[in-house]
Amino acid sequence: MSERVRVVVSGAAGKMGREICAAVARDPELELVGGIDVAPSPGLDLPWSSDPELLLREVRPRVVVDFSTASASVGVALAALRAGASPIIGTSGLTESMVGQIREAAVTSGLGAAVVPNFALGAVLMMHFAEIAARFFDSVEVIEAHHDTKIDAPSGTAIATAQRMVVARGQDFRRNVPDKETILGGRGAHYGGVSIHSLRLPGIIARQEVIFGALGQYLTIAHDTTSREAYLPGVLLAIKRIVERQDFVFGLEPLLGLNT
Ligand SMILES: NC(=O)c1ccc[n+]([C@@H]2O[C@H](COP(=O)([O-])OP(=O)(O)OC[C@H]3O[C@@H](n4cnc5c(N)ncnc54)[C@H](O)[C@@H]3O)[C@@H](O)[C@H]2O)c1
Numbered sequence: 001m002s003e004r005v006r007v008v009v010s011g012a013a014g015k016m017g018r019e020i021c022a023a024v025a026r027d028p029e030l031e032l033v034g035g036i037d038v039a040p041s042p043g044l045d046l047p048w049s050s051d052p053e054l055l056l057r058e059v060r061p062r063v064v065v066d067f068s069t070a071s072a073s074v075g076v077a078l079a080a081l082r083a084g085a086s087p088i089i090g091t092s093g094l095t096e097s098m099v100g101q102i103r104e105a106a107v108t109s110g111l112g113a114a115v116v117p118n119f120a121l122g123a124v125l126m127m128h129f130a131e132i133a134a135r136f137f138d139s140v141e142v143i144e145a146h147h148d149t150k151i152d153a154p155s156g157t158a159i160a161t162a163q164r165m166v167v168a169r170g171q172d173f174r175r176n177v178p179d180k181e182t183i184l185g186g187r188g189a190h191y192g193g194v195s196i197h198s199l200r201l202p203g204i205i206a207r208q209e210v211i212f213g214a215l216g217q218y219l220t221i222a223h224d225t226t227s228r229e230a231y232l233p234g235v236l237l238a239i240k241r242i243v244e245r246q247d248f249v250f251g252l253e254p255l256l257g258l259n260t
Contacts, residue, residue, distance in 0.1 A: 004031040005243055008061040008085070010052065010076045011068030013041035016090065016228060020065055021046075023232045030239060034059040036076065037068070052076050056083035063088060063239050069151070070094050077102045081109045086242045089115045090235065092156035103248040112245035116252050117156040119234030123208065124252045126223040127161050130210040133219060134165035137212035138174045141188075145199035145207040153198040154189050157208060160251070165210075166192035 007024050011017040012035030021044060024032045034047040034055050049055035056064070056079055064080035066073050070093035077087035078101070089102065099115050106113035118124060134140065144158040166172060173193030181187065188197040206225035211218055225231075234252055241255040249255060 004029055005063055005239060006031050006033045006059070006061040007239060008034040008036060008055065008059060008064045008080075010036040010064060010066040010072070011091070012044065012046075012048075013037040013039055014067060016067035016231065017041070018044075019228050019232060020067065020235055023236060024065075024239070027236055030236070033061050036064075052079040053083075056080060056085060061085045062243055065235060065239065066091055070098065074098050074101055077113065078105050081105045081111055081113065084111070086112045086245075087114070088235070088238050088242055090119060090231070092117065093152040094156070099250065103250075106248040110246050112242040112247060112249070114238055114242055114249045114255070116234070116238060116250075117160045119231040119238070119252060120206075120223070120225055121234060121252075121256075122223045122230070123157060123206075123225070124234070124256065124258070126208065126210065126221050127157070127164060127251075128253065128258060129221050130161055131164050131168045133210075133212050133221065134168040137214050137219070139176070139193075139213045140165060140173055141195040141197070141211050141213075143197045143199070143209045143211070145201065145204045147204055147206075148200045148202050150200060153200065154196040155198070155206070155208070157206075158196045158198070159191060161208070161210060162191040162194040162196060165194060 007030050009017050009021050012021055024030045036052050038050050040048045047059050064085050065088045066076045067090045073089050073091045080087040142158045144155045175193040188195045209222040211220050238255055
C-alpha cells in the first residue's frame with residue numbers, strides 16, 4: 001500500500017478549515033498531521049502553531065491546504081514550498097500579484113501548487129459553461145450571493161468568471177452605463193464590461209448567476225451551494241492530484257482534465 005499523503009490545514013479553526021480537517025482525517029489515503037491558525041481549534045488534538053515555518057519544519061507535510069485570509073495565504077504558500085510541500089490555496093481575495101508570487105515560487109521549486117477560487121464541482125462547470133457562452137454574447141452580468149460574514153466583495157468566483165469570459169471573448173463586453181446613476185454604485189462593480197452585483201445575507205451560503213443578454217433572449221447559468229460539503233470532494237481530489245504534478249495550476253479545471 002502506498003504511503004498516506006501528509007496534510008496540514010491552514011485556517012484550521014475556521015468554518016472551512018474544521019470541515020477540511022474532518023474530511024482529511026476520514027480519508028484512508030490522507031493523514032492529517034497539523035493545523036495552522038491564530039488560535040487552536042477546540043477539540044482538535046494535533047500539532048498546532050500560528051507560525052507556518054515552525055509547524056511545517058516539525059511535521060513535514062506533503063500538502064498544505066489553506067483556507068484562511070488573503071493576507072496570510074502567500075506567506076503560508078511560500079513557507080510550504082520552502083518546506084518541500086505543495087500548497088493548495090482556497091482562500092478568496094488573492095490579487096493577481098499574490099497569485100503571481102505563488103506561481104513563481106512553485107516554478108522555482110519544481111513542486112505542484114494550486115490556487116483554486118472555487119472547489120465546488122458545479123461552480124467549476126458553471127464557469128466552464130459561461131466561458132463557452134461568452135463567445136456568442138455581447139453583454140453579460142453576474143449576480144453573486146453569499147452569507148453576511150463574507151469579508152470580501154465581489155467574490156473570488158465572480159471575479160474569476162468575469163476574467164475568464166473576457167479572455168474567451170477576446171475583448172471587453174458591452175456594458176450599459178446609465179445617463180443618471182441615482183444612487184452611486186447602482187450598476188454594481190464591473191470588470192471588463194461585466195457588471196457584478198454582490199448580495200450579502202444571512203441564510204445563504206453561496207450562489208452565482210451568470211446572465212447573458214441578446215436581442216429577444218437571455219441565457220441564465222446558475223449554481224447554488226447548499227452546504228459547505230460541496231467543497232470537500234474538490235479539496236480531497238486536489239490534494240491527491242497535486243502530489244503527482246510539478247507545475248502551478250489555477251482553478252480545479254486542470255486537475256479535473258477539463259479543457260477550457
Ligand atoms: N475556494 C473555495 O472553494 C472556497 C470555499 C469556501 C470558502 N472559501 C474561502 O476560504 C476562506 C476561509 O473561509 P471560512 O468561511 O472558513 O472563514 P473563517 O473566518 O471561518 O475562517 C478563517 C480562519 O483563518 C484564520 N486565520 C486568520 N489569520 C490567519 C493567519 N495569519 N494564519 C492562519 N490562519 C489565520 C482565522 O482565525 C479563521 O479560523 C475565505 O477566504 C473564503 O472566502 C473558499
